[in-house]
Amino acid sequence: xxxxxxxxxxxxxxxxxxxxxxxxxxxxxxxxxxxxxxxxxxxxxxxxxxxxxxxxxxxxxxxxxxxxxxxxxxxxxxxxxxxxxxxxxxxxxxxxxxxxxxxxxxxxxxxxxxxxxxxxxxxxxxxxxxxxxxxxxxxxxxxxxxxxxxxxxxxxxxxxxxxxxxxx
Numbered sequence: 362x363x364x365x366x367x368x369x370x371x372x373x374x375x376x377x378x379x380x381x382x383x384x385x386x387x388x389x390x391x392x393x394x395x396x397x398x399x400x401x402x403x404x405x406x407x408x409x410x411x412x413x414x415x416x417x418x419x420x421x422x423x424x425x426x427x428x429x430x431x432x433x434x435x436x437x438x439x440x441x442x443x444x445x446x447x448x449x450x451x452x453x454x455x456x457x458x459x460x461x462x463x464x465x466x467x468x469x470x471x472x473x474x475x476x477x478x479x480x481x482x483x484x485x486x487x488x489x490x491x492x493x494x495x496x497x498x499x500x501x502x503x504x505x506x507x508x509x510x511x512x513x514x515x516x517x518x519x520x521x522x523x524x525x526x527x528x529x
Contacts, residue, residue, distance in 0.1 A: 383527050384508045384519060386487035391429035393485050398423060399453030401432065401446065425450055427483035427490065428511045433459065441468060441478055458516050462492055471496060471505075482529050490516060493526045 400423045403415045414420050418437045427433045430451045436444050445459040459481075468476040475498045482491040488511040496503040504526035509516045 383506075383523070384489055384491075384510075386484045386489050389488040389510055390486055391488055393425055394430035394451045396451060398425075398450045400450075401434070401448040401453065401455065403446070404434075423448070423450065425485045427485065428488045429486065431456075431511075433481060433483050433490075435481065438465060441476070442466065443478060445481060456514060458514060461516075473498075475499075475503075477505075488512075491527070491529070494522075 404420065404423055405413050407413060412420050412422050414434070414436050416436070416438065420434045420436060421432075423432050423434075425432060427447070430449055432448045432450050434446050434448070436446065438444055442465050444463040444465060447456045447459050448454070449456065462479045462481060464478050469479075470476055471494075475496050477494040477496045480493045480495060482493060483489075490509045490511065492507050492509065494505045494507075496505060503524075505522050505524055506526045507518060507522045508520040510519050511517075
């Protein structure tokens with residue numbers, strides 16, 4: 362009987378604890394810049410409509426995709442190698458604040474020793490940046506996620522790392 366009371370108490374207390382929700386993009390809303398776009402210096406436009414970086418790798422078109430005026434671009438540097446750049450499209454100025462999300466040689470590893478590839482999720486009208494870590498575990502495919510916010514010219518974490526990823 363005592364065991365049942367302990368179990369019931371545990372479940373009642375656990376049920377009453379607040380559930381932490383993932384931050385929402387709309388909670389960090391900003392107005393989107395609509396003036397003249399100043400392209401990054403490293404980008405070139407191909408006749409076929411493609412955009413390429415200085416390594417001649419494909420990148421997205423230079424448009425606001427983060428925090429109202431920034432273009433966050435993912436660059437390939439080989440197999441399972443990726444780095445990110447961030448350009449203020451209102452001025453063309455590069456900000457070197459995304460280097461913590463780069464995955465070059467040697468590949469970054471989790472505390473457990475598994476390699477991972479970071480994938481950044483952004484929105485044009487939000488200062489929220491979500492880093493999803495695609496983990497190469499021998500037993501299964503795993504995704505972890507951590508939320509950050511642009512605070513001035515710094516990226517600041519606002520959550521710990523969760524062991525699941527939100528579908529965007």
